[in-house]
Amino acid sequence: MNTRGNDNLPSNRPPTQRDLDPHLRRYAQRTVGMTASEIRALFAVASRPEVVSLAGGMPYLPALPLDSLADELAQMVSSEGMAALQYGSAQGTAQLREQICEVMALEGVRAHADDVTVTVGSQMALDMVTRIFCDPGDVVLAEAPSYVGALTTFASYQAQVVQVAMDDDGLVPGKLEAALDALAAQGRTPKFLYTIPNFHNPAGVTMAVQRRGEVLRLCAEHRVLVVEDNPYGLLGFEGKIYPAMRASDPDNVVYLGSFSKTFAPGLRVGWALAPHAVREKLVLAAESATLCPPAFTQFVVSRYLAQHDWKGQVKIYQEVYRERRDAMLAALAQHLPPGCTWTHPTGGFYVWLTVPEGLDTKAMLPRAVTERVAYVPGTAFYADGLGSRQMRLSFCYPTSERIVEGVRRLAAVLEGELELQRTFGSVRPRTVFGPQSPSPDTA
Numbered sequence: 001m002n003t004r005g006n007d008n009l010p011s012n013r014p015p016t017q018r019d020l021d022p023h024l025r026r027y028a029q030r031t032v033g034m035t036a037s038e039i040r041a042l043f044a045v046a047s048r049p050e051v052v053s054l055a056g057g058m059p060y061l062p063a064l065p066l067d068s069l070a071d072e073l074a075q076m077v078s079s080e081g082m083a084a085l086q087y088g089s090a091q092g093t094a095q096l097r098e099q100i101c102e103v104m105a106l107e108g109v110r111a112h113a114d115d116v117t118v119t120v121g122s123q124m125a126l127d128m129v130t131r132i133f134c135d136p137g138d139v140v141l142a143e144a145p146s147y148v149g150a151l152t153t154f155a156s157y158q159a160q161v162v163q164v165a166m167d168d169d170g171l172v173p174g175k176l177e178a179a180l181d182a183l184a185a186q187g188r189t190p191k192f193l194y195t196i197p198n199f200h201n202p203a204g205v206t207m208a209v210q211r212r213g214e215v216l217r218l219c220a221e222h223r224v225l226v227v228e229d230n231p232y233g234l235l236g237f238e239g240k241i242y243p244a245m246r247a248s249d250p251d252n253v254v255y256l257g258s259f260s261k262t263f264a265p266g267l268r269v270g271w272a273l274a275p276h277a278v279r280e281k282l283v284l285a286a287e288s289a290t291l292c293p294p295a296f297t298q299f300v301v302s303r304y305l306a307q308h309d310w311k312g313q314v315k316i317y318q319e320v321y322r323e324r325r326d327a328m329l330a331a332l333a334q335h336l337p338p339g340c341t342w343t344h345p346t347g348g349f350y351v352w353l354t355v356p357e358g359l360d361t362k363a364m365l366p367r368a369v370t371e372r373v374a375y376v377p378g379t380a381f382y383a384d385g386l387g388s389r390q391m392r393l394s395f396c397y398p399t400s401e402r403i404v405e406g407v408r409r410l411a412a413v414l415e416g417e418l419e420l421q422r423t424f425g426s427v428r429p430r431t432v433f434g435p436q437s438p439s440p441d442t443a
């Protein structure tokens, strides 16, 4: 007899969660925070070619010289294949860690390769940092809004996320101080502040240099570690590289970096630079997760940094993204109805758009996809259901022409919603939800 759940269902009873997953009672408590995005199915539709996706955060890889990379790769396999295809050190290859220090020196960071841990993308570094610091119920501070992949990681370790307001100059120190004081009054000290100071995902803003000092001072005073996530730092459009927060406070900042945006995300090479004692624990956590990061992709990145004009390639990316940012900002100004406001990024991939009061960007998304334009609703970037009047628009992947067309379609959807609102009153948010697993399109 077959005893598996679904096969034994009486035909007149709707399936329960248990019928659908017979392992339901076995999962650890922490899986409660791991839920798939409600909008994942919509994004499957949104990836059809007729839809202009302003949702995904995918780097524009056609800007890479694939032929010369293929030649370099082939040479690498024949000359270094024995090491590149072998297991390696849990911390990453010595050569790549040295090179990473040179990359970070562009942001004023003086670091020793011993303090760098190579990870499978900076996402893994974020996971490792949370794993070594957070017990269930611990508080983590983050910007409001914040990177969806960070919120899902914090949720998967059952951390409580307290989000702190930003403005056009990034995280607001006064608000951070108020949050720290309020938590202190409850006898709680956050484990760390997670911040994306440069070309923020999703907000598109950059933390003013003077504020960085204030934020570091407040965190040091309250004995809160700072986790500085900086995948976009070299992708500024005005020739400016901001000083890393890690450069001013090496003992209290864990810096996370990545080659995903400056080279290619498919390689999954990122890193953490941590104070020496923290690095010890990070390596142990990383070892238990992967034994060692892939030697192969580390060799690829090392060779790329050593033999390719990688800074020239970063310039090419900057130029592509600057042109697309300009196209998006001009189209927003030309087409969006009154009452919309948006940020003006000076680098990175994203614009953060606020729509007129009464509209709900998540409720509006199915209609937008029907009208062949996609975006990420703002609620994805908050742990507490805020963000229903916001959305993230990405300008990194579609061409300028597609961006303009996408904004035109979005404007028509907004006009339609406003018309409905005038006729029937405000469109209230249907649901309030917390962070959910990002689909590739929300990352």
Ligand SMILES: Cc1ncc(COP(=O)(O)O)c(C=O)c1O
Pocket (backbone or CB within 6 Å): 057, 120, 121, 122, 123, 124, 147, 149, 196, 201, 229, 231, 257, 258, 259, 260, 265, 268, 269, 270, 443
């Ligand atoms: C702010 C931020 N941090 C981390 C990541 C993850 O990057 P990686 O590809 O290095 O894992 C992303 C990716 O979009 C990001 O936007």
